[in-house]
Amino acid sequence: MPPPTPxxxxxxxxxPFLRSLMRRQLALSISCASTFMVALLGLPLANYFAPELMxxxxxxxxLSWLVVGVLFFPFVWIISYVFIRRSIALENDExxxxxxxxxxx
Amino acid sequence: xxxxxxxxxxxxxxxxWIFTFSFITVAVTIGMxxxxxxxxxxxxxxxxxxxxxxxxxxASAISGEYLSAASFMGVAGMVxxxxxxxxWYPVCYACGYLFLLLFIAGPLRRFGAYTIPDFAEGxxxxxxxxxxxxxxxxxxxxxxxxxQMKGAGVTLAYIFPGIPxxxxxxxxxxxxxxxxxxxxxxxxxxxxxxxxxxxxFAISVPIFVVMAxxxxxxxxxxxxxxxxxxxxxxxxxxxxxxxxxxxxVQRQPLTEKAPPDAAWIAPFGPLTTKAVNxxxxxxxxxxxxxxxxxxxxxxxxxxxxxxxxxxxxxxxGLPHILVRFYTNPDGVAAxxxxxxxxxxxxxxxxxxxxxxxxxxxxxxxxxxxVGAKGTDKIVLELPTLLSVKSTLLxxxxxxxxxxxxxxAFMSTFSGLLVSMTGAxxxxxxxxxxxxxxxxxxxxxxxxFAAVLVGGIAIGLGCFVEPLEINFMVGQAFAIAAAxxxxxxxxxxxxxxxxxxxxxxxMLTGGLCALVAxxxxxxxxxxxxxxxxxxVFAGFAPLNSFWAQHPLLRILCEQPAIWTxxxxxxxxxxxxxxxxxxxxxxxxxxMLVLHAPEKLGLKQEYIQEHQAGAGH
Numbered sequence: 001m002p003p004p005t006p007x008x009x010x011x012x013x014x015x016p017f018l019r020s021l022m023r024r025q026l027a028l029s030i031s032c033a034s035t036f037m038v039a040l041l042g043l044p045l046a047n048y049f050a051p052e053l054m055x056x057x058x059x060x061x062x063l064s065w066l067v068v069g070v071l072f073f074p075f076v077w078i079i080s081y082v083f084i085r086r087s088i089a090l091e092n093d094e095x096x097x098x099x100x101x102x103x104x105x
Numbered sequence: 106x107x108x109x110x111x112x113x114x115x116x117x118x119x120x121x122w123i124f125t126f127s128f129i130t131v132a133v134t135i136g137m138x139x140x141x142x143x144x145x146x147x148x149x150x151x152x153x154x155x156x157x158x159x160x161x162x163x164a165s166a167i168s169g170e171y172l173s174a175a176s177f178m179g180v181a182g183m184v185x186x187x188x189x190x191x192x193w194y195p196v197c198y199a200c201g202y203l204f205l206l207l208f209i210a211g212p213l214r215r216f217g218a219y220t221i222p223d224f225a226e227g228x229x230x231x232x233x234x235x236x237x238x239x240x241x242x243x244x245x246x247x248x249x250x251x252x253q254m255k256g257a258g259v260t261l262a263y264i265f266p267g268i269p270x271x272x273x274x275x276x277x278x279x280x281x282x283x284x285x286x287x288x289x290x291x292x293x294x295x296x297x298x299x300x301x302x303x304x305x306f307a308i309s310v311p312i313f314v315v316m317a318x319x320x321x322x323x324x325x326x327x328x329x330x331x332x333x334x335x336x337x338x339x340x341x342x343x344x345x346x347x348x349x350x351x352x353x354v355q356r357q358p359l360t361e362k363a364p365p366d367a368a369w370i371a372p373f374g375p376l377t378t379k380a381v382n383x384x385x386x387x388x389x390x391x392x393x394x395x396x397x398x399x400x401x402x403x404x405x406x407x408x409x410x411x412x413x414x415x416x417x418x419x420x421x422g423l424p425h426i427l428v429r430f431y432t433n434p435d436g437v438a439a440x441x442x443x444x445x446x447x448x449x450x451x452x453x454x455x456x457x458x459x460x461x462x463x464x465x466x467x468x469x470x471x472x473x474x475v476g477a478k479g480t481d482k483i484v485l486e487l488p489t490l491l492s493v494k495s496t497l498l499x500x501x502x503x504x505x506x507x508x509x510x511x512x513a514f515m516s517t518f519s520g521l522l523v524s525m526t527g528a529x530x531x532x533x534x535x536x537x538x539x540x541x542x543x544x545x546x547x548x549x550x551x552x553f554a555a556v557l558v559g560g561i562a563i564g565l566g567c568f569v570e571p572l573e574i575n576f577m578v579g580q581a582f583a584i585a586a587a588x589x590x591x592x593x594x595x596x597x598x599x600x601x602x603x604x605x606x607x608x609x610x611m612l613t614g615g616l617c618a619l620v621a622x623x624x625x626x627x628x629x630x631x632x633x634x635x636x637x638x639x640v641f642a643g644f645a646p647l648n649s650f651w652a653q654h655p656l657l658r659i660l661c662e663q664p665a666i667w668t669x670x671x672x673x674x675x676x677x678x679x680x681x682x683x684x685x686x687x688x689x690x691x692x693x694x695m696l697v698l699h700a701p702e703k704l705g706l707k708q709e710y711i712q713e714h715q716a717g718a719g720h
Contacts (some may be wrong), residue, residue, distance in 0.1 A: 011158045012696070012704060012706065013692075013693075013696070015692070018692060018696055018699070018700075021696075021700060022520065022598070022699050023701045025211075026598060029207040029208050030592055032207055033204070033207050033208070036156060036200065036203060039198075039319065040197075040200060040413060040417070041410070041413070043408055044254035044372070044409045044410060044413075044707060045406075047373070048291045048372075048373075048402065048406050049373035051332075051371070051372070052333070055332065055333070055371060057327065057331075059323045059327075060321075060322075060323030060324050060326050060327030061322075061323050061326050061327070062189075062323075062326070062331055062370060062371070064189065064371075064372060065189060065326055065370070066300065068189075068192045068193070068196055069192050069195075069196075069455070070455060072196050072199075072200075073196075073199060073452070073454065073455065074451070075544070076199055076200055076203050076447060076451060077444075077447055077448055078348060078450060080203055080206060080443065080444055083206065083207060084206075084440045084441070084443070084444055085442065087211070088440060089180050090439055090703075091436070091701040091703070094700070094701050094704075095701050095703045095704060098704060
């Protein structure tokens with residue numbers, strides 16, 4: 001009968017694997033989050049320091065209204081599309097890494 | 106027909122089209138709930154059944170659960186009353202979902218924790234922490250039910266002009282509560298998906314007809330004069346400010362209580378400058394201008410940032426949202442679903458502000474109304490303007506938006522009631538009070554808990570008529586942002602977290618936000634001219650305190666900017682101090698949270714845990 005707990009000395013359970021796993025995932029999340037944080041937190045600053053520019057009329061809207069009320073949504077879609085594609089690729093790469101490690105042993 | 110005069114007295118002034126559409130929505134929702142509840146009996150059925158659902162249905166269901174009365178009615182009402190600043194709400198409701206996707210959804214899905222209490226227990230191996238988390242679910246839940254109840258009261262008072270606000274709250278609250286207690290609403294995918302499309306149809310079709318007749322979104326925004334622009338003739342035909350737009354928008358003159366164009370259309374308007382304006386009003390007249398010049402814009406910027414933090418971080422902590430990430434067959438499908446959810450809710454959130462903008466230009470009389478007769482009902486009322494073209498068209502379209510409002514507060518209130526009742530019956534009764542109770546006793550406890558939670562929610566709902574729907578939802582988000590968001594974020598990404606650190610940070614942050622939000626609401630209610638003003642009269646002195654200290658008022662009204670960092674700091678400090686209590690198998694937990702599902706670590710983890718428990 002096999003032991004209930006598998007051996008813990010393979011690639012998956014190694015400390016370097018976990019570290020690289022978490023670092024790569026966090027790096028991806030933070031790079032996507034910072035793109036959107038720069039835009040989201042930058043908008044109030046633009047309103048604060050460049051009120052005339054943000055009040056420019058674009059087809060009836062003020063620039064600021066157009067960006068926050070309409071254009072921000074497609075922007076968020078682009079970020080989530082990029083994140084989802086990259087994170088699926090990242091997961092596949094991690095799985096491949098583990099399988100390669102098993103084959104080498 | 107002897108009964109007819111009685112019928113006419115009760116339903117006098119009721120538009121039959123509006124009534125019919127609303128009634129059909131309620132009946133279909135309840136009917137579908139019971140139909141699908143019969144098909145799937147247990148909670149695990151719900152998850153398993155959900156796993157066979159396609160990406161499109163599942164994305165609709167998540168969106169249906171997410172869009173509450175605040176999204177459907179509150180955003181429009183607040184854009185109408187406060188202008189530009191209120192646009193942060195729809196944007197951040199959508200962005201909050203992105204934040205959830207980036208940092209929390211994937212790991213929690215891999216960990217297999219369906220709710221925050223499940224996660225709290227699993228991550229720290231602590232049943233005690235589970236209990237703390239459960240009690241907090243109830244706090245946030247009640248805060249979030251209040252605006253839904255206000256939505257119900259406003260809608261009923263609109264459909265039946267004769268009945269008072271509280272009667273609408275009691276009626277709708279009682280119907281939904283008994284529906285949940287009888288097992289008719291279990292958060293079934295089909296019902297929630299139907300609710301999304303009902304809401305989407307109800308918000309988009311009427312507004313396109315309104316825009317086709319009265320002028321488009323951009324023309325209506327353009328009719329408002331920004332600071333430094335030449336005046337637009339009010340009441341006369343006003344073209345776009347650049348003068349090139351050929352189409353004209355016919356505006357009604359603004360009423361007394363409406364904010365002026367320049368404050369309404371520009372950032373840092375009435376919503377974010379209220380505290381400073383109140384402080385200036387008690388100063389001697391000659392100091393006012395200098396005071397406003399110095400404080401208005403900086404404080405307003407602070408308010409805006411605090412609001413953004415609350416909304417973006419708070420989405421992660423709403424008790425009924427996370428659970429939906431598990432109703433997908435695998436991780437890739439879950440991610441595709443999330444993409445579609447972002448698109449579905451993003452498209453939806455473009456529309457409510459349009460109601461607010463057109464409402465400002467065409468129905469300014471709503472500014473004078475308070476409570477249920479105020480701007481929060483603009484979504485319901487605006488389509489009736491079409492009666493000038495055809496009485497039938499106005500009634501039918503107004504009926505459609507009323508039906509959408511019913512879909513909005515019914516879906517969210519039911520979802521909240523189910524998760525709160527589950528917490529109360531399963532955790533508080535089944536685990537804390539009577540651990541040895543039989544299944545039948547637990548079923549009775551579930552029904553009793555549903556009635557209890559529903560009753561408290563109705564009671565609270567009756568108090569909040571003077572508060573704006575959207576504002577209250579923002580506060581619920583602020584409390585979630587200061588408690589659950591730090592808990593989830595830190596536990597997923599930092600392995601040094603201990604149970605004590607997590608609990609102390611979550612409780613301190615959450616309770617600070619809760620007290621701050623409650624104080625703000627009490628002082629606002631004390632200003633009400635109706636019965637609520639008398640109930641909360643004891644808090645009236647607080648308003649003179651706010652007038653002396655506008656900065657404190659802003660930090661209480663929008664507490665996220667200090668409570669979120671406070672919670673995270675406490676978590677780090679206390680966890681460092683209690684570092685020897687870090688769970689022993691934290692590396693395995695982290696591996697389960699982060700390693701791709703294809704590696705099958707979850708099964709291994711469960712086996713190990715069971716083997717460990719057997720020793």
